[in-house]
Every structure is written in C-alpha cells, then in structure tokens.
Amino acid sequence: MYKVKIVLLMLLTVLLISCGNSDNNGGKGTEIKKTAKIRVGYMPDFSGTSAAAIALEKGFFEEENLDVLLVRFLDGPSEIDAMLLNNLEFAYIGHGAHTLAIEGKVNVLFPNSLSKSEQIIARVASQINTVSDLRGKTVGTQFGTSSEILLNLALKTLGINRDELNIVNMDGPTIVSSISNKKIDVAVVQAPYTFNILKSLGNEVKTIANTIDYSDAGAFPSSWIVTPEYQANNPDIVNRFSRAILKAMNYRTENMDEAVEIVAKQNNTDTNAVNLEKETAVWLSGYDIKNAYLDGTASKWYKSQQNIFIYTKAITNSVDINNYVQIKYMNDNIFNK
Known part of the structure; x- marks a missing residue:
C-alpha cells in the first residue's frame, strides 16, 4: 500500500508539471524560453x-x-x-x-x-511642375548630402546634365531663407528644412519629387x-x-x-x-x-x-x-x- 501511494504521488507530480508547462505556453506544452x-x-x-x-x-x-x-x-x-x-x-x-x-x-x-525626407521643392511662380522643368532654373542644395544625391538621380533618370541648371551649394538654413526670399527657384533639401519651407510658404511652393520616386535607382x-x-x-x-x-x-x-x-x-x-x-x-x-x-x-x-x-x-x-x-x-x- 505504501508503494502504491508513492507511485500515485509521482504520477500526480508529473501531471502537474506537464499541465504547468502547457499553461505557460499557450497549451502547446513546449519548453519555456529562458529570459x-x-x-x-x-x-x-x-x-x-x-x-x-x-x-x-x-x-x-x-x-x-x-x-x-x-x-x-x-x-x-x-x-x-x-x-x-x-x-x-x-x-x-x-x-x-x-x-x-x-x-x-x-x-x-x-x-x-x-527615407522620403529628401524633397525637390519648387516655387509655384517659377512654373516648375516636373523635374524636366528644372532646366535653366536656379537650384539650391548642399553638396555631399543625400539631398544632392536625390537631385543627381532625378536628373540622370531624364538625361539632364547638371550644367543645364544653375546649382548653388548652400547649407540647410540658407536654402530655406533663399527660397523664401526668391533668390532660388528650387530647394533640394531634407527634413527638418523641408518642414520649414512647406509651412512658411504654403501654397507658394510644391514638392515635385522625393526620394521614394527614385527608390529603384537609389534607396535610403x-x-x-x-x-x-x-x-x-x-x-x-x-x-x-x-x-x-x-x-x-x-x-x-x-x-x-x-x-x-x-x-x-x-x-x-x-x-x-x-x-x-x-x-x-x-x-x-x-x-x-x-x-x-x-x-x-x-x-x-x-x-x-x-x-x-x-x-x-x-x-x-x-x-x-x-x-x-x-x-x-x-x-x-x-x-x-
């Protein structure tokens, strides 16, 4: 009788452990992952x-x-x-x-x-609706940045040479002030400067391209x-x-x-x-x-x-x-x- 009790106790213990593992793992009974x-x-x-x-x-x-x-x-x-x-x-x-x-x-x-942070933003008054319209326009961007890369990808896609544009090297704050003061037709820049331009100029500007438009050629x-x-x-x-x-x-x-x-x-x-x-x-x-x-x-x-x-x-x-x-x-x- 004593041996029978021991066997029953062992079976009950195994059953409880098994149920415990099942409950902690969505009922699957799989091994608990160590933290x-x-x-x-x-x-x-x-x-x-x-x-x-x-x-x-x-x-x-x-x-x-x-x-x-x-x-x-x-x-x-x-x-x-x-x-x-x-x-x-x-x-x-x-x-x-x-x-x-x-x-x-x-x-x-x-x-x-x-990333779609980099954008080509044009003044509406400059009559620029697409990248093709950039020929002969004054464009502000910062050389060596992802924004300049966007500009190059956009021009390369259409077979436009940089020499066909007047590209001016300037930092972000200068780009913002230059497009606001009508010194440049186009700003090619990244956030947060894009926010500043779009918020301050509103309907006077529009985004004609961003990085995602050229993700096949250059993703970020x-x-x-x-x-x-x-x-x-x-x-x-x-x-x-x-x-x-x-x-x-x-x-x-x-x-x-x-x-x-x-x-x-x-x-x-x-x-x-x-x-x-x-x-x-x-x-x-x-x-x-x-x-x-x-x-x-x-x-x-x-x-x-x-x-x-x-x-x-x-x-x-x-x-x-x-x-x-x-x-x-x-x-x-x-x-x-």
Missing part, C-alpha cells in the same frame, strides 16, 4: 525610436521572454562601436552607417523604413542590426528579437497616432514635432518586409543603396548583398516558419 537580457540601441527620433519603444510598451519583448534595456545614441557608428565592444546586442541605424555593414562589421537583419533604408558573432552564438535570441520588432512594426502601421505618442513619451518630446517626423519615411510593416525579402525587392533596396555609396565614394567596391543582409536567414528562420 534573456539584451541591450538595444535606438536614436531619439520617430525612425530610430518607434519600433523598439512600441515593442517595449506593448509587451512584445516580454512575450518573447526578453528583458530589454533601450540605450540612446545619436549616431550609428557609435552604436556599432558599442556592439563591437560587447556593450550592445542590437541596434537601429540610419542610411549612412550601412557602410560599416558592407565592411562586414555588422549584419543587417531587416529594414525599418525607406534604415535598418536593425546585430554583429555576426552574436548572431552565430545566439540565434534563438536573434529570432525572438526579430519577431518582437516585426510585430511592433505591424502595430506601428496600424496605430500611427499612438506610435507618435509612444515615441514622444520615450524621448520626452512634443507630439507635434514627432508628428512632423513621421512624414519623413515610408514606414515598413513586418508584412512589407516579409514580402520584400521573399520577392527580391529588399535586395534591390540595398543594392541601390550601395550604388549611392559608390557614387559618393563612401565605399569603393560593390559587395554581394547576401554577405551582410540576412535575407536567407530571415526567410529560413522567421518568414517561412
């Missing part, structure tokens, strides 16, 4: 904050058993330096820092957005990154982080006004300012990224980004996109699951 502590680099603007802040605020990190500390940075190279020193596990980077990914220092997991993606070493040693955590951020991107797309509030709260900034920032890019959802990775569109984005870097001499040689953009990895481990 992982990670540090995530972000930047204090809508682009650099939104996905990570949403994932934290809405519990998407918690759902993946990730204990996340958001660490604020002002530029991508500083984030990558911290990652290489093992002081940061994941990070958001803007367009420029992708040169370091091309060099092999970090891997790109997936894009966050495509921002991205989420990880070091090759960390990815190789911690694939499960990389997968969990990716799922949380992609879910946050879906939430951002479906709840843009709330996303603005979450960003303003995280960065202790005014919601009106953040509202302006949300107009500076095409905000990709997790579904957008899945489709872009599966149909090859993402490869074109990153290839055209490389072309821009070669044009500006930020890099000298083209590199196979698959060397650093984790398209196959994401397809195999996230999107085709």
Whole structure:
C-alpha cells in the first residue's frame, strides 16, 4: 500500500508539471524560453525610436521572454562601436552607417523604413511642375548630402546634365531663407528644412519629387542590426528579437497616432514635432518586409543603396548583398516558419 501511494504521488507530480508547462505556453506544452537580457540601441527620433519603444510598451519583448534595456545614441557608428565592444546586442541605424555593414562589421537583419525626407521643392511662380522643368532654373542644395544625391538621380533618370541648371551649394538654413526670399527657384533639401519651407510658404511652393520616386535607382533604408558573432552564438535570441520588432512594426502601421505618442513619451518630446517626423519615411510593416525579402525587392533596396555609396565614394567596391543582409536567414528562420 505504501508503494502504491508513492507511485500515485509521482504520477500526480508529473501531471502537474506537464499541465504547468502547457499553461505557460499557450497549451502547446513546449519548453519555456529562458529570459534573456539584451541591450538595444535606438536614436531619439520617430525612425530610430518607434519600433523598439512600441515593442517595449506593448509587451512584445516580454512575450518573447526578453528583458530589454533601450540605450540612446545619436549616431550609428557609435552604436556599432558599442556592439563591437560587447556593450550592445542590437541596434537601429540610419542610411549612412550601412557602410560599416558592407565592411562586414555588422549584419543587417531587416529594414525599418525607406527615407522620403529628401524633397525637390519648387516655387509655384517659377512654373516648375516636373523635374524636366528644372532646366535653366536656379537650384539650391548642399553638396555631399543625400539631398544632392536625390537631385543627381532625378536628373540622370531624364538625361539632364547638371550644367543645364544653375546649382548653388548652400547649407540647410540658407536654402530655406533663399527660397523664401526668391533668390532660388528650387530647394533640394531634407527634413527638418523641408518642414520649414512647406509651412512658411504654403501654397507658394510644391514638392515635385522625393526620394521614394527614385527608390529603384537609389534607396535610403534604415535598418536593425546585430554583429555576426552574436548572431552565430545566439540565434534563438536573434529570432525572438526579430519577431518582437516585426510585430511592433505591424502595430506601428496600424496605430500611427499612438506610435507618435509612444515615441514622444520615450524621448520626452512634443507630439507635434514627432508628428512632423513621421512624414519623413515610408514606414515598413513586418508584412512589407516579409514580402520584400521573399520577392527580391529588399535586395534591390540595398543594392541601390550601395550604388549611392559608390557614387559618393563612401565605399569603393560593390559587395554581394547576401554577405551582410540576412535575407536567407530571415526567410529560413522567421518568414517561412
């Protein structure tokens, strides 16, 4: 009788443990994921904050058993330096820092957005309706910036030589004052200067082109990154982080006004300012990224980004996109699951 009681007690214990595991995992009975502590680099603007802040605020990190500390940075190279020193596990980077990914220092997991910050804004009185109308006009832009790249892409697409325009090199504030004072016909500039021009001049100006119009020739993606070493040693955590951020991107797309509030709260900034920032890019959802990775569109984005870097001499040689953009990895481990 004593032995029978022991056996029954053991069976009851096993049953309770089994039920406990099932309840904690949606009834699937799968192994509970161990909580992982990670540090995530972000930047204090809508682009650099939104996905990570949403994932934290809405519990998407918690759902993946990730204990996340958001660490604020002002530029991508500083984030990558911290990652290489093992002081940061994941990070958001803007367009420029992708040169370091091309060099092999970090891997790109997936894009966050495509910039449309750069715009070609024309005075209505100058009778400019399309890029073709720029011939003979005075255009203000800052040499060496992404805005000048937009201008070059627009002219190249139509076979227009720069010599056919009067292009003046000036900084952002000077561009704003020059178009306001009618010293230039066209401003080719990026945010926040675009906001200043459009708000102050209203119906006197109009945008005739932006970066997205030329994304096939030159895209400006921002991205989420990880070091090759960390990815190789911690694939499960990389997968969990990716799922949380992609879910946050879906939430951002479906709840843009709330996303603005979450960003303003995280960065202790005014919601009106953040509202302006949300107009500076095409905000990709997790579904957008899945489709872009599966149909090859993402490869074109990153290839055209490389072309821009070669044009500006930020890099000298083209590199196979698959060397650093984790398209196959994401397809195999996230999107085709």
